[in-house]
Amino acid sequence: MAKKISNVRLIKATLLALWFTLKNLLRKPVTIQYPLIKRPLPERWRGGTFALTIDPETGEENCIGCKLCEKICPSEIITVEMEKHSGRGWAKSFILDLQACIQCELCVQVCPTDAIVMLHSMETPTTRREDLILDKDKLEANGKLYHAAWATGLKLQRLHEPKKPSVISR
Amino acid sequence: MEERVIEREFGELAINMGPQHPSTHGVFRLELHLRGETVVKVTPHIGYLHRGVEKLSETLEYDMLPPIYERDDYLSPTANSLAFVLAVEKLAGIEVPRRANYLRVITAELQRLASHLVWLGTFGLDLGGALGGGSTLFLYCFRERERIMDLMEALTGTRFHTNMNQIGGVRYDVYDGFDRDVFKTLDYLETRISEYKEMLENNPIFLERTKDVGIVPQELAKEVGASGPVLRASGVPYDIRKNKPYSAYQEFNFQVPVGNKGDVYDRYTVRLKEMKESLSIVRQSLGGLPEGPIHSRKPVKTPSLFKPPKGEAYAAVESPRGELGVFLVSDGSSKPYRVKVRSPSFSNIAIIPHILPGHLVADTVSILGSLDPVFGDVDR
Amino acid sequence: MTFAESVSHGAILLGAIIGVVTYLTWVERKFSGRLQSRIGPYLVGRPHGWLQPIADALKLLSKEDITPAKTDRFLFNLAPIWVVVMSLLGFAFLPLTINWVLVNIDLGLLYFSAIGSLIVIGVFIAGWASNNKYALLSALRAAAQMVAYEVPLLLSLLVPAVLAGSLNFQDIILAQERIWFILFPVVGQISGITFLLAALAEGNRIPFDLSEAESELVAGFNIEYSGMKFAYFYLGEYVHLLAVSILVSILFLGGPLGPLLSGGVWIAFKTLIVFLIVLWIRWSFLRLRIDQMMMLNWKVLVPLTLGNLLLAGLWVSLSR
Numbered sequence: 001m002a003k004k005i006s007n008v009r010l011i012k013a014t015l016l017a018l019w020f021t022l023k024n025l026l027r028k029p030v031t032i033q034y035p036l037i038k039r040p041l042p043e044r045w046r047g048g049t050f051a052l053t054i055d056p057e058t059g060e061e062n063c064i065g066c067k068l069c070e071k072i073c074p075s076e077i078i079t080v081e082m083e084k085h086s087g088r089g090w091a092k093s094f095i096l097d098l099q100a101c102i103q104c105e106l107c108v109q110v111c112p113t114d115a116i117v118m119l120h121s122m123e124t125p126t127t128r129r130e131d132l133i134l135d136k137d138k139l140e141a142n143g144k145l146y147h148a149a150w151a152t153g154l155k156l157q158r159l160h161e162p163k164k165p166s167v168i169s170r
Numbered sequence: 171m172e173e174r175v176i177e178r179e180f181g182e183l184a185i186n187m188g189p190q191h192p193s194t195h196g197v198f199r200l201e202l203h204l205r206g207e208t209v210v211k212v213t214p215h216i217g218y219l220h221r222g223v224e225k226l227s228e229t230l231e232y233d234m235l236p237p238i239y240e241r242d243d244y245l246s247p248t249a250n251s252l253a254f255v256l257a258v259e260k261l262a263g264i265e266v267p268r269r270a271n272y273l274r275v276i277t278a279e280l281q282r283l284a285s286h287l288v289w290l291g292t293f294g295l296d297l298g299g300a301l302g303g304g305s306t307l308f309l310y311c312f313r314e315r316e317r318i319m320d321l322m323e324a325l326t327g328t329r330f331h332t333n334m335n336q337i338g339g340v341r342y343d344v345y346d347g348f349d350r351d352v353f354k355t356l357d358y359l360e361t362r363i364s365e366y367k368e369m370l371e372n373n374p375i376f377l378e379r380t381k382d383v384g385i386v387p388q389e390l391a392k393e394v395g396a397s398g399p400v401l402r403a404s405g406v407p408y409d410i411r412k413n414k415p416y417s418a419y420q421e422f423n424f425q426v427p428v429g430n431k432g433d434v435y436d437r438y439t440v441r442l443k444e445m446k447e448s449l450s451i452v453r454q455s456l457g458g459l460p461e462g463p464i465h466s467r468k469p470v471k472t473p474s475l476f477k478p479p480k481g482e483a484y485a486a487v488e489s490p491r492g493e494l495g496v497f498l499v500s501d502g503s504s505k506p507y508r509v510k511v512r513s514p515s516f517s518n519i520a521i522i523p524h525i526l527p528g529h530l531v532a533d534t535v536s537i538l539g540s541l542d543p544v545f546g547d548v549d550r
Numbered sequence: 551m552t553f554a555e556s557v558s559h560g561a562i563l564l565g566a567i568i569g570v571v572t573y574l575t576w577v578e579r580k581f582s583g584r585l586q587s588r589i590g591p592y593l594v595g596r597p598h599g600w601l602q603p604i605a606d607a608l609k610l611l612s613k614e615d616i617t618p619a620k621t622d623r624f625l626f627n628l629a630p631i632w633v634v635v636m637s638l639l640g641f642a643f644l645p646l647t648i649n650w651v652l653v654n655i656d657l658g659l660l661y662f663s664a665i666g667s668l669i670v671i672g673v674f675i676a677g678w679a680s681n682n683k684y685a686l687l688s689a690l691r692a693a694a695q696m697v698a699y700e701v702p703l704l705l706s707l708l709v710p711a712v713l714a715g716s717l718n719f720q721d722i723i724l725a726q727e728r729i730w731f732i733l734f735p736v737v738g739q740i741s742g743i744t745f746l747l748a749a750l751a752e753g754n755r756i757p758f759d760l761s762e763a764e765s766e767l768v769a770g771f772n773i774e775y776s777g778m779k780f781a782y783f784y785l786g787e788y789v790h791l792l793a794v795s796i797l798v799s800i801l802f803l804g805g806p807l808g809p810l811l812s813g814g815v816w817i818a819f820k821t822l823i824v825f826l827i828v829l830w831i832r833w834s835f836l837r838l839r840i841d842q843m844m845m846l847n848w849k850v851l852v853p854l855t856l857g858n859l860l861l862a863g864l865w866v867s868l869s870r
Contacts, residue, residue: 013372020369021306021585021834030313031589042320044345046327072473074234104237104333109341110471118327151327151342159343160465162267185683193765207687207840298836299765302756306833309586375757375836531687532839535766 041120044150046105048124050096051117051143052136061140063115064089069107075100078107094139098132111153121146181205189218193296193535196545200522202534209534212526214519219549227509231473232258235506237333239496242511243547244330245285248277249489251335254509256416256485257496258337262478269462270339271418275455276352277325277334278417278487279448280318283359285490286445287315289542290366293438296539297379307366314362317355324351337476339465349456356449363445370438380435384525384537387432394524395517398492399440400541404432410488422454434540441542474504491515491542511550515543560642567641571788572603574825581826582833613777618681621774625679630775630782632672637789640665644796645719647806647813658719659711662797663704666752669790670696673754673761676783677771688770691840692761696752698847703748705855709741710801712862723805732802737865740858742802744851746828749794751843754787755828757835758843765837795824 032039053062065082066089077100081092107116119142126132134142187200194200197218203211223242227235239254240247252274259266266274291311298304319329326332326342334340370376386396391404401408409426411419427443429436470476480502486495492514501507518541526534576591576599583590591599617626643658645651655661670692677689711717713734714725731738751758762770772783799805799820806813838846 009372010374014374017303017369017373017834018830020365021303021830024306024310024587025585027587029584029589030316030587033589033592042324042327044324044327044342068471072231072234072470074230074238102237102241103328103331105327105341106234106237106333106470109469112471149327156341157469160339160341160463160467160469162339162463162466162468183683183687185687192768204687207691294836296765299756299759299763301762301764302759302832302837303835304765304837306582306586307836309588313587373836375838378842379836379839530839530841532760532763532766532837 038122041122045120045122046108046118046149046151047103048121048146049098049119049142050107050134050139051119051146051148052091052094052139053115053117053143053148054140061091061115062113063091063094064113065091065094066112068110068112069116072106072110074104074106075102077101091136094136096134096139098134099129105151108149108151108153109156114152114154117143117148117152119143119146120149182210187534189215193539195292195538195543198519198538198543198545198548200534200538202531204531207530207532209526209529209531212523212534214522216516216519216545216548219545221546221550223550224509224511227506229505231504232337232476232478232506233470233473236335236337237331239511240331240333241546242550243489243491243494243513243515243544245288245544246278246281246490247331248274248281248334249487249494251333252278252417253485253487253489253494253496253511254498255335255337256487257483257498258478260485261481261483261498261500262337262476264338265466266339266417267463267466268418268460269343270464270466272455272459273340273342273344273464274335274417275419275422276452277322277332277340279452279455280321280352282448282490283445283452284315284318286441286448287311287318289441289490289539291315293536293539293542296535297376310362310366314359317358321348321352321355324348336465336470338467339463343464344459349459352452352456356452360446360449363442363449367442377435379532379536380438380540381433382431383434383533384529384540385431385433386521386525390521390524391432394520396492396521397514397517398488398490399437399444400492400518400521402427403429403436403440405430410486410493414486416485416487418455419451421458422451424451434536437540437542477502477504486512489514491544491547492518494547513547513550515541515545515547519543519548563641564638567638567789567792568785571785571792572607574788574792575606575784576600576603577822577825578829581829585830585833607781610778610781615777615779616774618774620681622679622681625675626774627779629672629676629679629771630779630786632675633669633786634782634789636665636668636672637786637793640790640793643719644793645723645800645805646796646817650814651719654718654720656716656718659707659717659722662793663700663707666790666793667696667700669786672786673771676775677761680771680774682774684767684769685771685773688761688763688767688773691763691767692754692771694840695758695760695843698844699748699751699758699851702744702847702851702855703752705852705859706741706745706748707801708859709737709855709862712859712866713737715866719800719805723800723807726804726807730802730804730807737858737862738802740854741862742798744855744858745801746798748851749798750828750831751847753790753794755791756832757838759837760840760843763837791825791828792821795821795828798824 055062065080067080070078070080077097079095083090083092105118108118183204185202187202188194189197189199199215201213202209236251236255239250242250291308294304294307322332323329325348326334386404388404388406391401405428407426407428412426424447427440429440478500480500482499484495484497486493494514495512497510498506499508580590591602594605595601640662642653643661673692674689677685710722710731713731714722732742754762772780799817803820806817808816
């Protein structure tokens with residue numbers, strides 16, 4: 001029981017608790033007033049939503065419709081239809097249901113052409129459910145709204161190569 | 171779930187504590203039979219947060235599963251995926267590069283710190299209420315935890331469900347200056363943790379509320395299969411990191427803090443000491459981070475191609491709550507045949523009906539808080 | 551004072567108390583926010599959340615008023631009114647400056663403590679009428695606690711009365727012209743601290759807020775209350791707290807006495823200090839358990855205050 005400890009120490013500890021909170025009273029608050037002040041996002045931040053990238057040189061979309069992302073998605077929310085013309089594959093349709101996305105980034109990791117990326121975005125809530133079901137047009141439009149996150153398929157795959165030691169920056 | 175609680179004897183008051191109650195740490199129902207304010211009988215009811223992870227595992231391929239497992243114990247996500255990944259690696263005989271092991275240890279220990287900080291904060295809430303000193307402690311702890319979340323965010327891109335562990339390695343490598351950031355945070359945490367220690371250790375109210383309350387005898391703890399800080403507070407120096415080292419734990423120097431009586435106060439001290447040990451483990455592992463690859467398999471492409479051999483494997487990690495084990499049966503296909511998760515919280519809360527009778531209602535809350543159950547982990 | 555004058559003075563006092571209490575909630579939220587490294591109210595009435603109490607009041611007024619089906623309707627509605635009225639009644643006899651007091655009677659101190667202890671009946675009614683097990687437990691705790699803590703509260707209140715030789719608030723204030731009672735060697739400090747502790751217990755403040763104990767009994771006696779009825783309990787709690795703060799500043803800190811500034815300013819200043827100390831204690835400590843609290847009362851506070859009263863009596867009789 002507390003009786004083992006002398007009364008002086010108990011009183012001291014009581015005052016210590018008060019002193020402790022007082023010390024914190026004098027510290028600066030850590031709150032960030034979110035809608036007014038925005039926290040800087042770290043370089044590797046991934047979150048919110050996805051985009052399908054477009055090759056800036058040719059203006060063609062990068063997605064070849066290989067369905068790798070569809071196959072690895074743990075919540076099975078990606079549906080890709082493939083078509084082939086002009087010498088490569090294309091995604092005829094690409095639907096990503098963001099409602100069940102668990103943000104694991106596995107789809108980005110497997111992409112062989114850096115076509116699907118997560119975005120360096122934060123404020124992506126909507127008021128309508130339909131907005132969360134992203135089709136190809138929406139995904140491509142997203143790419144213009146925000147810039148892509150740090151991780152892309154090729155970068156991650158290079159990082160995971162078992163042989164060579166990886167030297168990469170943030 | 172429609173079930174009436176009946177007072178069996180005259181003068182007995184039966185109350186349902188939960189599933190919606192501020193201090194059941196999730197959705198948990200305690201059927202308390204009180205005489206005055208003394209608990210005479212208690213029946214815990216679980217299952218409100220069952221999400222069927224084990225069954226779900228049978229329908230998904232191995233490479234998809236680590237992010238799913240992170241949702242299990244939502245206070246220390248990497249520990250869950252680590253247990254699963256270790257089991258698969260054992261089954262398939264995959265060697266993990268040393269650097270990846272170190273990175274796994276770093277994330278696991280950082281999340282252990284975060285988890286224990288959440289525990290300390292919510293324990294304060296249990297003892298002091300949301301409208302008093304408890305919430306002060308709670309917010310201080312969350313302020314500190316925020317630093318760890320920021321570190322995880324900078325390393326992996328998400329704050330919490332990081333998806334760091336993968337079969338064969340880890341997904342992300344450290345960036346330039348990560349060690350500097352971590353050391354800075356660790357120094358900050360060290361001073362703050364000693365501040366809490368100082369604030370609580372001799373505080374008469376805290377001592378009154380925790381000493382000699384909820385004593386778990388060693389035999390009982392062993393009997394119900396308790397593990398982690400709950401078992402160690404009862405005087406059993408059993409820590410999987412020491413007794414059956416996984417990842418890179420055999421390479422680090424750390425103590426296993428042990429209590430002697432097994433009361434709420436001992437569980438508190440054990441956890442607080444563990445936080446200090448975690449700090450030192452992260453320091454050691456980051457200081458000696460070896461160079462090399464972080465993945466031993468070829469980059470994951472098609473999950474259905476990964477087919478571990480027929481057989482079974484059990485791997486356990488020391489999660490912040492105790493022994494978190496994954497038992498895996500494979501039939502040689504690309505999906506697990508059966509997965510069983512041995513969750514520490516489930517075994518730990520099995521103590522409740524044994525030790526609660528005889529305590530007051532207020533102690534119910536502090537005992538439950540000291541066991542630190544996570545109901546995502548209990549019900550899976 | 552004529553009847554009309556008393557009514558108008560009473561109305562002014564009532565309005566002032568409600569206004570002050572509304573803003574005391576703002577003070578508390580801001581203070582606790584800074585204590586916990588937060589900012590506290592901010593957006594309503596930027597940048598300091600000046601309009602937050604008014605927004606709160608509007609929200610509570612516009613909320614649906616739910617009366618659960620199996621309650622005792624009359625008592626359920628009576629309880630919040632009872633608590634507020636009893637809390638406000640205490641103010642009638644508190645002098646706010648040396649001369650300004652609504653009703654000046656010789657037994658002011660006795661009356662105040664009598665009214666203060668009636669609040670518990672409202673709490674008990676609320677707990678019983680809610681027909682909820684948590685509320686019932688809370689009501690039982692509240693009753694036990696208040697009956698027990700009434701003893702050291704009164705015993706420590708009597709010390710200033712003994713030192714001043716009167717139960718009249720004005721006499722007590724005037725007796726402190728030479729030295730504040732809190733500065734009175736030994737006797738003053740002990741009775742001041744014990745009074746504050748007992749008042750915290752009686753006013754259901756942490757570390758003694760066992761009847762509200764939201765981590766155990768969810769919200770205790772006001773678990774079934776919502777909207778304006780809940781606001782009444784809240785108001786009652788703060789009015790009582792304000793009264794206790796004023797009482798401490800009158801009994802131990804010399805009330806309106808002080809150099810340069812007028813009495814009203816001094817008493818307001820002292821009351822605010824006491825109020826902040828109470829808040830500081832509230833946001834720094836954990837909660838005691840019911841048996842430990844009773845132990846503290848009967849084994850520590852009661853003997854201490856009894857001895858202290860004896861000491862005060864000796865002091866007075868020897869120095870006469």
